[in-house]
Amino acid sequence: MSSTVPATSERGDSLGIGPLLGTVAQVAARLAAASHPEDAALDVLDLLCRGLGAEECGIWLNTPAGLIRNWGVGDLVVTVEEIEIVMDGSTPEPASLTAIERLVAAEQRIGALAIRLARPWTDDERAGVRAIANVLAPVLVHAQHSHQLEEEVALRTTQVSDERRFTEKIIDSLPVGLYVIDREFRIQAWNRKRETGMQGVSREEAIGRTIFEILHRQPAELLRREFEEVFRTGRIQQFQMESLATGDLRVYRITKIPMRLADGPVTHVITIGEDVTDWKEAEGRFSQAEKLAALGQLAAGVMHEINNPLATIAACAESLQLKLEDLEAQGITLRGDYKELLTIVDNEVHRCKRIVDGLLDFSRPKPVTKALVHINQVVEKTLFLLKHHVRFKKVHVHQHLDPELATLIYASEEQLVQTLMALLLNALDALGDTGTIIIRTRPGRTASEAVICEVIDDGQGIARGEQGKIFEPFYTTKPPGRGTGLGLSICYGIVSDHGGRIEVDSIPGKGSTFRVILPGSEGV
Ligand SMILES: Nc1ncnc2c1ncn2[C@@H]1O[C@H](COP(=O)(O)OP(=O)(O)OP(=O)(O)O)[C@@H](O)[C@H]1O
Numbered sequence: 199m200s201s202t203v204p205a206t207s208e209r210g211d212s213l214g215i216g217p218l219l220g221t222v223a224q225v226a227a228r229l230a231a232a233s234h235p236e237d238a239a240l241d242v243l244d245l246l247c248r249g250l251g252a253e254e255c256g257i258w259l260n261t262p263a264g265l266i267r268n269w270g271v272g273d274l275v276v277t278v279e280e281i282e283i284v285m286d287g288s289t290p291e292p293a294s295l296t297a298i299e300r301l302v303a304a305e306q307r308i309g310a311l312a313i314r315l316a317r318p319w320t321d322d323e324r325a326g327v328r329a330i331a332n333v334l335a336p337v338l339v340h341a342q343h344s345h346q347l348e349e350e351v352a353l354r355t356t357q358v359s360d361e362r363r364f365t366e367k368i369i370d371s372l373p374v375g376l377y378v379i380d381r382e383f384r385i386q387a388w389n390r391k392r393e394t395g396m397q398g399v400s401r402e403e404a405i406g407r408t409i410f411e412i413l414h415r416q417p418a419e420l421l422r423r424e425f426e427e428v429f430r431t432g433r434i435q436q437f438q439m440e441s442l443a444t445g446d447l448r449v450y451r452i453t454k455i456p457m458r459l460a461d462g463p464v465t466h467v468i469t470i471g472e473d474v475t476d477w478k479e480a481e482g483r484f485s486q487a488e489k490l491a492a493l494g495q496l497a498a499g500v501m502h503e504i505n506n507p508l509a510t511i512a513a514c515a516e517s518l519q520l521k522l523e524d525l526e527a528q529g530i531t532l533r534g535d536y537k538e539l540l541t542i543v544d545n546e547v548h549r550c551k552r553i554v555d556g557l558l559d560f561s562r563p564k565p566v567t568k569a570l571v572h573i574n575q576v577v578e579k580t581l582f583l584l585k586h587h588v589r590f591k592k593v594h595v596h597q598h599l600d601p602e603l604a605t606l607i608y609a610s611e612e613q614l615v616q617t618l619m620a621l622l623l624n625a626l627d628a629l630g631d632t633g634t635i636i637i638r639t640r641p642g643r644t645a646s647e648a649v650i651c652e653v654i655d656d657g658q659g660i661a662r663g664e665q666g667k668i669f670e671p672f673y674t675t676k677p678p679g680r681g682t683g684l685g686l687s688i689c690y691g692i693v694s695d696h697g698g699r700i701e702v703d704s705i706p707g708k709g710s711t712f713r714v715i716l717p718g719s720e721g722v
């Protein structure tokens with residue numbers, strides 16, 4: 199292998215080795231103090247070449263990594279073998295036009311200096327070059343060290359900024375809002391999620407400011423107390439917070455985590471805000487479904503037990519009625535209003551039976567014939583049946599039926615009509631005398647939620663605390679005689695039996711939306 203070095207300097211006439219030695223000694227002294235001795239070493243080479251009238255010279259250095267670095271003036275070609283011979287301690291051929299000198303510093307052979315003349319060397323010149331090599335070697339070692347140091351610093355700097363970028367990427371990829379404050383409440387980290395959304399604040403704007411300036415909508419005192427608690431106790435704090443900042447009500451789980459830069463007191467607090475609205479809703483639906491299922495089982499058991507005695511009472515009342523009629527036929531009239539009493543018993547027994555049947559519909563909807571139906575037809579049929587209802591004449595009923603909705607549902611039309619009728623009658627009750635009811639159909643997003651039908655009213659609404667109870671059997675706010683509290687529980691039973699679900703959104707004083715979500719016929 200051979201190495202070549204490019205010409206990097208212009209040269210003038212030869213200076214002679216005597217003055218050169220003095221100049222090189224001076225330069226070397228400066229080199230030792232220079233911050234980039236390696237660059238300056240090139241100047242030494244240049245001087246050397248000029249002093250000797252050489253066209254080519256170069257330095258070969260062993261690097262700690264085991265490589266040979268070289269640089270110099272002109273196109274000097276020196277083989278690695280030649281250098282290795284010198285490094286091993288042999289003296290090169292005195293007659294050779296190329297003089298190769300070992301560079302030795304602190305008893306270490308660190309490389310070689312080579313100069314090629316166009317003429318034979320004199321002994322003085324060889325001695326001069328050897329002296330220069332001795333001066334140059336420690337300078338080059340120093341240069342090598344500082345070069346190494348620079349490389350290490352550069353490497354560490356890149357590593358640190360890579361690590362920093364990596365950590366930033368991690369916190370930016372989290373689907374939660376995250377920020378970190380120090381003991382002065384100044385923001386030290388602010389992730390991407392906190393930059394987005396209606397309340398988003400850019401990282402540049404947030405970093406370095408106090409949390410009270412940035413979250414100015416939140417009461418500063420409360421925020422301060424929450425953070426101080428974590429700084430003081432060193433314990434994780436977790437709570438839920440409702441916010442209307444995005445327009446609709448969202449629930450956030452806030453977690454404040456203590457962080458210590460070293461052993462000792464908490465230096466920072468990490469705050470994570472997670473939107474748990476959907477999760478809470480799903481949890482609510484799940485626990486409601488569980489509760490209603492348990493209620494359904496209980497109701498089914500009780501109803502079964504009640505049905506038999508009811509049948510007996512009905513049969514007894516009927517037989518008494520027949521006996522009365524027999525007596526009447528024989529011309530015997532009993533004193534007292536037995537006949538009327540028996541009619542009351544009969545009516546009440548039938549009322550009980552209707553309630554029992556209703557409850558059974560909720561707990562265990564009876565097997566029905568299902569067929570492919572279109573929700574728009576179900577809505578039209580329901581409205582046709584209610585058209586003549588006196589109270590419906592006073593309110594505005596708007597239909598917004600999506601004509602594009604192609605998905606059919608596999609359902610009992612009769613039961614779906616019963617469901618929509620119950621929802622419309624409830625809406626009517628909620629309106630009082632006047633108001634608007636909208637019945638709307640639209641496609642859902644997935645096969646299991648392919649068809650959505652909403653009954654929307656602008657009536658009195660339902661208090662937030664009551665919304666979880668309305669599907670329970672016998673829950674009613676209507677005066678006795680007006681409502682049994684079974685309507686929605688029956689709807690719930692029917693819709694569940696069709697593989698769907700029923701939801702409610704309601705704002706007290708503004709109105710309610712009941713949403714029936716059903717699977718498409720292919721999703722069943
Ligand atoms: N659209 C609505 N607006 C306001 N409140 C409603 C609405 N729908 C239902 N509710 C509330 O839910 C309760 C339960 O309704 P549900 O239909 O189960 O029973 P009900 O209407 O009281 O009686 P029933 O339907 O058995 O005659 C109602 O009493 C009412 O308080």
Ligand SMILES: [Mg+2]
Pocket residue numbers: 620623624681684685686
């Ligand atoms: Mg009702």
